[in-house]
Every structure is written in C-alpha cells, then in structure tokens.
Amino acid sequence: xxxxxxxxxxxxxxxxxxxxxxxxxxxxxxxxxxxxxxxxxxxxxxxxxxxxxxxxxxxxxxxxxxxxxxxxxxxxxxxxxxxxxxxxxxxxxxxxxxxxxxxxxxxxxxxxxxxxxxxxxxxxxxxxxxxxxxxxxxxxxxxxxxxxxxxxxxxxxxxxxxxxxxxxxxxxxxxxxxxxxxxxxxxxxxxxxxxxxxxxxxxxxxxxxxxxxxxxxxxxxxxxxxxxxxxxxxxxxxxxxxxxxxxxxxxxxxxxxxxxxxxxxxxxxxxxx
Amino acid sequence: xxxxxxxxxxxxxxxxxxxxxxxxxxxxxxxxxxxxxxxxxxxxxxxxxxxxxxxxxxxxxxxxxxxxxxxxxxxxxxxxxxxxxxxxxxxxxxxxxxxxxxxxxxxxxxxxxxxxxxxxxxxxxxxxxxxxxxxxxxxxxxxxxxxxxxxxxxxxxxxxxxxxxxxxxxxxxxxxxxxxxxxxxxxxxxxxxxxxxxxxxxxxxxxxxxxxxxxxxxxxxxxxxxxxxxxxxxxxxxxxxxxxxxxxxxxxxxxxxxxxxxxxxxxxxxxxxxxxxxxxxxxxxxxxxxxxxxxxxxxxxxxxxxxxxxxxxx
Numbered sequence: 001x002x003x004x005x006x007x008x009x010x011x012x013x014x015x016x017x018x019x020x021x022x023x024x025x026x027x028x029x030x031x032x033x034x035x036x037x038x039x040x041x042x043x044x045x046x047x048x049x050x051x052x053x054x055x056x057x058x059x060x061x062x063x064x065x066x067x068x069x070x071x072x073x074x075x076x077x078x079x080x081x082x083x084x085x086x087x088x089x090x091x092x093x094x095x096x097x098x099x100x101x102x103x104x105x106x107x108x109x110x111x112x113x114x115x116x117x118x119x120x121x122x123x124x125x126x127x128x129x130x131x132x133x134x135x136x137x138x139x140x141x142x143x144x145x146x147x148x149x150x151x152x153x154x155x156x157x158x159x160x161x162x163x164x165x166x167x168x169x170x171x172x173x174x175x176x177x178x179x180x181x182x183x184x185x186x187x188x189x190x191x192x193x194x195x196x197x198x199x200x201x202x203x204x205x206x207x208x209x210x211x212x213x214x215x216x217x218x219x220x221x222x223x224x225x226x227x228x229x230x231x232x233x234x235x236x237x238x239x240x241x242x243x244x245x246x247x248x249x250x251x252x253x254x255x256x257x258x259x260x261x262x263x264x265x266x267x268x269x270x271x272x273x
Numbered sequence: 274x275x276x277x278x279x280x281x282x283x284x285x286x287x288x289x290x291x292x293x294x295x296x297x298x299x300x301x302x303x304x305x306x307x308x309x310x311x312x313x314x315x316x317x318x319x320x321x322x323x324x325x326x327x328x329x330x331x332x333x334x335x336x337x338x339x340x341x342x343x344x345x346x347x348x349x350x351x352x353x354x355x356x357x358x359x360x361x362x363x364x365x366x367x368x369x370x371x372x373x374x375x376x377x378x379x380x381x382x383x384x385x386x387x388x389x390x391x392x393x394x395x396x397x398x399x400x401x402x403x404x405x406x407x408x409x410x411x412x413x414x415x416x417x418x419x420x421x422x423x424x425x426x427x428x429x430x431x432x433x434x435x436x437x438x439x440x441x442x443x444x445x446x447x448x449x450x451x452x453x454x455x456x457x458x459x460x461x462x463x464x465x466x467x468x469x470x471x472x473x474x475x476x477x478x479x480x481x482x483x484x485x486x487x488x489x490x491x492x493x494x495x496x497x498x499x500x501x502x503x504x505x506x507x508x509x510x511x512x513x514x515x516x517x518x519x520x521x522x523x524x525x526x527x528x529x530x531x532x533x534x535x536x537x538x539x540x541x542x543x544x545x546x547x548x549x550x551x552x553x554x555x556x557x558x559x560x561x562x563x564x565x566x567x568x569x570x571x572x573x574x575x576x577x578x579x580x581x582x583x584x585x586x587x
Contacts, residue, residue, distance in 0.1 A: 010384050011392045018399040018464065022406055024425060025414045041425050083305045090302035102303060109314060111576070113569050115523045115542040116562040119549045120320035123334065143313035150306065204407040206524045211550070223409040227528045237417055244410045255405040 022248075029053065029242040036238050052238035056246060059232050059239070061218055061225070069222040072134050072209075073202035076141035077195045080149045083142075085191075088153035089179070093162065103154075110147035115207060122211050132216045140208050145198035152197075156190030157183070196254045203251060222247050325559035334555060346560040355536075356544070356561065363520060363540040363568075366455070370519045373459045375512055378466035383496070385471040397468065404464035412528045415457050419443040447537025450530050454538055457525055462518065466511050473507040474500060506583040513576035517569060541565040 028036060032049045035042055056062065090096070091103060121140060122131075130136035160183055168178040206223040213219045225232070226247055233239045325346055327339040350356050381400070385393055406414075419426050421442040430438035443449040477500060485495045501508065523542040526532060532539035532547055539547065542565060549558025 007384065007387055008392065011388055011396050014381055014384065015396050015399040018396075018403040018460070021411065021414045021418060021460070022402055024418065025410065028417065037423060039428075041423075041428055083309060086302040087306040090299040094299045094302075096296065096299035099299070105310070106306075107577075109310060111517070111573055112314060113517075113521055113566055115521045116545070116566045116569075117314075117317045117321060118546060119555055119558050119562060120317040120324060122549075123324065123329075123555060124317060124320060126334065127337065139313055143309060146306065146309065200407075204409065206409055206528070210527075223407070226409050226413060229413060237420070237423065240413060241417065244413045248405075248407055248410045251405055251407055252402075255401065 025241045025248075026245050028237060029245045031238060033238055052236075052242035053246070055233070055236065055239035056243040059243070061220075064218050065220055065222050065225045068134060068219060069203060072137050072141060072221060073199050075138040076145060076202045077198045079138070079142040080145045080198055081191060081195055084146055084149035084153050084194075087150050088157050091150070092154045092157035093165075106147045106150050110151065112144075112147075114144060118207060118211055121208065125212055130212075132213055132219060134213075134219055136212050137209060137221070140212070141202035141205060144205070145201050148201075149194050149198055152194045153187075153190065156187055156194070160186050193258055196258055200251050200254060321559050321563060324555055325563050327556055329554075329556040329559070331553040334553075339556075342556075346556045347564075350557055350560045350564065358536065359539055359541060359544045362536075362538075366451075366540050367516060367519045369455055370458050370462070371512060371515045373455070374462045374466055374515050374519075375508070377459065378463050378470055378511075379508075381463060381467035382470035382474055383500075385467070386474050397471075400464035400468055403460065404468075406461070408461070408524050409528065411457060411461055412525055415453060416444075416529060419453055444530065445534060447534050450534060450538050454526055454529060457529075458519060458522055461525075462515060466515060469511055470504070470507065473504050477503050506579055509579040510576065510583055513572055513579055516572045517576065520565070520569060520572065541568070 027043075027045060029052050030045060030048045030050075031042070032047055032051070035046070087102075087106075091099060125131045125136045164182050164186075165175075165178045168182045169175065173181065204223060205221075206227060209221045209224045210227070213221070213224065226243055229240045229243065233243070324339070326341055326343065327333070328342045328345075329339045333339040381396075385396060388396065418424055421427065421440050424443075426443075427438045427441055430441075441449075443453055481499050481503075482495060485499055490498070520540075521542060522540070523546070526538050526540060526543050527546070530538045532543040541561065545558045545561040545565060547558075548561060549555045
C-alpha cells in the first residue's frame with residue numbers, strides 16, 4: 001500500500017517536472033499581460049487572450065522567417081530522401097564489393113560532430129559566395145539528415161520481403177516497375193516517418209543558421225529569430241512565449257503523427273530532438 | 274508436388290543473372306551519397322585540419338593567402354592556461370550532466386516498469402512531450418522560468434522562505450548560470466535515456482525477477498544482480514551517447530549565456546566558436562575544435578564498441 005502511494009507520487013512528480021516548462025510556456029502565451037506581471041503567478045488559466053499571438057505574428061519578418069524555415073527544412077528533407085533512397089536500395093537489396101565499408105561510413109557520418117565544423121563551413125561558404133544564402137543552409141541540413149535517412153530507410157527496406165519484388169518480376173514487371181509498384185507503396189510509411197524526423201532536425205537547427213546567415217537579416221530562420229527575442233519583444237514575455245509556442249507546434253504535430261513510431265525510433269538510438 | 278514445380282521457376286528468376294551482368298548499378302546508386310558526403314562532410318573536415326595548420330585570421334579570410342605554420346596554433350593553444358581551464362570545465366560539465374542523466378533516467382525507467390497502465394501512459398506522454406520540445410523553445414522558456422523579477426522559480430523560492438531569491442538575477446552569476454544549463458540539459462536528455470532504458474528493461478525475462486523475489490532479494494539487490502548485468506551493454510551505449518551529446522552541447526550555452534558571465538559556462542565548442550567568431554582567429558578556433566574532435570573520437574570508439582557488443586548480445 002505504502003509502496004503504491006509512493007510510486008504514484010513519484011510518477012506524478014516526474015510528470016509535473018517534465019511537463020511544467022512546456023505548460024508554463026503555453027499558459028504564459030495565453031495569459032493577459034496583467035496576469036503575467038502580477039506578483040503572485042496564476043497556475044491555471046483564468047482568462048484567455050490571443051493578444052500575444054497577435055504581437056508575435058505581427059512582428060517584423062515573422063512570415064518570411066517561417067517561409068525560410070519551411071523552405072530550408074523541406075528542401076533538405078526532400079534531397080536527403082532522394083539520395084538516401086538510392087543508397088538504401090543498393091545496401092538493402094544488392095550484393096556488391098565494399099557494401100560493408102559503405103555502411104560503416106554511413107554510421108560514422110551519422111556521428112559527425114557538426115559543432116566542430118562551424119568554422120570550415122563558414123569559410124567554405126564565404127569562399128564560394130554561398131554565405132547569406134538559404135541554399136548553403138539547405139545543403140548543410142541535407143548532409144546532417146542524410147546518414148540517418150539512409151540507415152532508417154535501409155531498415156524499412158530490409159523489412160519488405162524480396163519475394164514480393166521477385167514475384168512481380170516473374171509476373172513480367174521490370175526491376176524499376178517492381179520497385180515502384182510493389183516496394184514503394186509498402187515503403188511509404190517508412191519514408192514519411194524518416195522524412196518527418198529529418199524535418200525536425202532541420203527545423204530546430206540553430207548553430208549553422210546563426211553563422212551562415214549574417215548580413216541578410218530577412219533570410220534568417222525561426223530558431224535564430226527566436227534566440228534573439230529580446231531584440232524583437234524586449235521584456236514582452238507573453239509575445240516571446242507565444243512565438244515559442246508557434247515554433248513548437250509543427251514539431252508537436254509531427255510527434256503526434258508518429259506516436260507509434262516514436263519509441264521504436266528512440267530505441268534505435270538514431271535520433272534525438 | 275507443388276514444391277517440385279516451384280523450384281525451377283526460382284532458379285530462372287530474372288533477378289539473379291541481371292545482378293551479375295550489371296555490377297555498375299550499386300555504385301551508381303551510392304554515387305550521389307559519396308559525392309555529397311565528400312563535398313559537404315569530408316572536405317569541411319579536411320579544411321578544418323588545413324586551417325588549423327595555417328595562419329588564418331581576418332586578413333587571410335578576405336585575401337585568401339593563408340600560409341602554413343605547422344603546429345604553431347596547436348602549440349599556442351596547448352600552452353594557454355585558458356584552454357586548459359576550458360577543458361577542465363568541459364570535463365566537469367560533462368561528468369555532472371551525464372551522472373545526473375543516467376541516475377535519474379534509471380530511476381524513471383525503474384518507476385515506469387512498476388507503474389500501472391494509465392500512470393505509465395501519463396508519465397511516458399510527459400517524457401515524450403519534453404523530448405519533442407525544440408532546444409530553442411526550451412532555452413527561451415528556461416530564461417523565462419528563471420527571470421529575475423517575474424520568473425516563477427524566484428517566486429516559488431521566496432514562497433518557500435528563501436527571501437534572498439527575491440529579484441535574484443540568476444544569469445549574472447557564473448555558478449547559477451552553470452546550474453541552470455545543467456538543469457536544462459538534464460531535463461532535455463532524461464526522456465530519451467529513460468524511455469530507452471525502460472524499453473530495454475521490458476526485455477528482461479520476468480521469471481528472473483520472480484526467482485529473485487522468492488529468494489527474498491530487495492529492490493537494490495535485484496537491480497544490481499539482475500537488471501544491471503543483463504542490460505550492461507545498453508547502459509554503456511546510452512552513457513556513451515550522452516557523453517557525446519553533452520560535450521557537443523553548444524546551442525543551449527550559446528543562446529543562454531554565450532559562455533558567460535565571464536568564462537563561467539565556456540565549454541570546448543563554445544570556446545572554439547568564441548575564438549573564431551569574436552576574435553576572428555579562425556586558425557586557433559579550428560585547432561581547438563580539432564582537439565575537441567579528438568576527445569569525441571575517444572567517446573565514439575567506446576560507443577562503437579558498445580554498439581558491437583549490443584549487436585552480439587541481441
């Protein structure tokens with residue numbers, strides 16, 4: 001009995017500690033300014049306002065930062081899917097010399113300490129005139145997500161029995177047709193899951209966006225904009241929290257879409273938000 | 274009958290001879306990966322090594338006529354007491370974070386195993402929410418939580434009777450900022466580790482626990498003689514990953530404190546970036562980041578060994 005009560009208490013403590021910061025962010029975003037600034041904070045919504053969301057959306061450049069983030073993350077993911085699908089097919093379906101070495105290379109590439117490459121990539125971007133362009137950022141994010149995309153797609157592909165493809169080929173399909181008509185539909189959920197995880201990585205990335213977009217402030221992405229919230233909102237914490245909440249919404253939606261896959265993904269140890 | 278009829282069909286399936294006739298295909302398929310990796314990953318890494326061996330400041334960045342100076346940058350960095358201070362701080366920062374992450378995650382995982390269905394769903398949902406929170410959103414919220422005048426943390430501390438925390442400015446004090454960064458990183462890292470450990474714990478056969486319980490073993494004994502030895506590889510794997518992630522942690526520190534106040538929260542990646550970006554000594558920054566890579570490679574080798582062991586056991 002005592003054991004059960006202490007377990008329940010512990011569970012509630014863990015729940016509150018993990019949820020509270022996010023709860024507080026959303027709550028502050030909806031609170032009227034006088035509640036935010038009152039000496040005793042209110043822990044439950046009493047009256048709700050959309051004023052702060054209005055301030056955040058009306059902030060200069062808000063929509064272009066959204067567009068930039070979407071473009072960069074979306075472009076990176078599409079590129080990665082395309083390139084990774086080819087490589088994953090070669091690894092999962094074909095036998096060739098150097099296959100093991102290639103897989104090892106992908107695993108090593110996945111552990112790249114990108115933080116150590118900030119300086120050379122800045123220098124390379126500057127030398128090639130790619131500084132202050134969203135293209136450079138897209139390429140970097142593409143490379144960040146590529147190894148992980150190959151590894152997961154290879155896993156998904158390996159799970160689809162080769163027999164299906166061979167049966168289609170026996171029935172007169174070419175190899176390309178067999179892939180398109182039989183494997184691809186089965187692979188679609190895997191493609192979706194993989195690309196959404198890649199999207200989150202690119203969506204959240206800050207360090208390179210901060211270094212590669214300097215002069216052209218309109219080309220910044222959301223994380224960089226949000227990190228300098230004091231320049232935009234000063235001490236308007238309501239608007240800051242509203243902007244944070246809006247920034248988090250797509251990520252949260254993706255997690256809801258992937259709910260079943262999330263745990264398998266993390267157990268694979270392949271990603272971290 | 275059917276078996277006999279099927280066999281010849283298999284043997285003459287068109288896939289097999291095709292593979293032998295066109296061995297080029299796999300290499301064509303991996304070519305885009307190899308080319309992009311060469312340009313976007315290997316080349317920057319090599320360039321970093323090259324820059325670290327050159328005299329490369331702002332003039333060289335503009336004119337592009339950097340001269341090789343051998344290991345002069347490394348000698349200078351390694352003889353700089355400031356660098357060793359940063360290394361000590363990085364190791365200290367990593368140790369505190371990883372120990373806290375592993376202990377808390379193990380406790381949460383053990384708790385999850387013992388919870389009923391609904392509570393377990395609730396806690397796991399909370400953990401996934403934390404895990405899903407973008408780093409930048411989390412850093413912004415933590416700045417708000419620890420805000421001096423209106424922050425809820427100071428309010429709670431004053432309510433609890435710690436009057437000295439009224440309007441306390443956390444981010445003006447080195448140790449306080451260090452503490453907040455540890456809290457932030459631990460808060461963000463526990464969900465991944467706890468959920469992975471929990472998933473691993475569910476694979477331990479129940480009979481082992483029952484047998485131990487019949488023998489009258491207490492909770493600690495069950496953990497130290499069954500759970501931990503069974504999952505040693507998994508614990509090793511997650512510890513390695515956390516070490517790598519904490520050493521590399523840049524965004525949280527840069528956004529919240531830029532390594533300050535003073536040098537109180539400057540770890541290796543932050544230091545490398547400061548030297549390169551603020552002092553415009555790209556050569557020294559590159560050397561520092563190469564030394565960091567060296568440190569990470571050690572952790573990585575341990576990680577790959579654990580990964581190999583894990584695969585052996587699975």
